[in-house]
Amino acid sequence: MDQHKLRSHVFDKTGIKIDTDDPIFALVALNEAVLAETIERQLAMLDAATQALAAQACAAGGLPPLATPVTPKPVETRWFAPREWRLLAAAAIVSLACALLVLAGAALLWR
Template sequence: MVVDPHKLRSHVFDKTGIKVDTDDPIFALVALNEAVLAETVERQLAVLNAATDALAAQACAAGGLPPPATPVTVAMPATRWFTPREWRLLGAAAIVSLACALLVLGGAALLWHQP
């Protein structure tokens, strides 16, 4: 999935009225974002495929599915679910979500108990 710089340039201009050149550093950021996203999607697909194969093997062993035409491997891939950076980002997102929820609940409690 490669973003067309000219299409992205016109989209930015339509949304913000700001003209950016195709040599602008923002396009390097877009390319970096695409690369990170592609790598993360590949890792998650590998984990999902391994889990699907393991589930199919369990269903076959329990008699829920007919045996597959080729043997199913149950071994999980060597890749991890998330990288340490992704775990940190998930943790930060969880903390922010909890703080926002507490802020909303606190505001509702203050409004509810007014005389």
């Protein structure tokens, strides 16, 4: 992650100057780490599904036999990891609180 490039991109888009020591860069690094973990998990699931499909195609005669036997790995079918469920729940709570705050403000200003 090039902080100076990201800093100039933020300034070009928003006109806001941020320093390279700004805590927002910690959030960017955290986002990159979570994205990398999710991509690794998705690639592992895709690889397992590809191997299972190749094994089925070889068994059906659609592909020549593979040089190394393929043992299909069980594919994990969970939508989200437990950590992601907690983040989704926190985001839902925050969005509901914001919606209630907006409605309360609208009700106060209506009168």
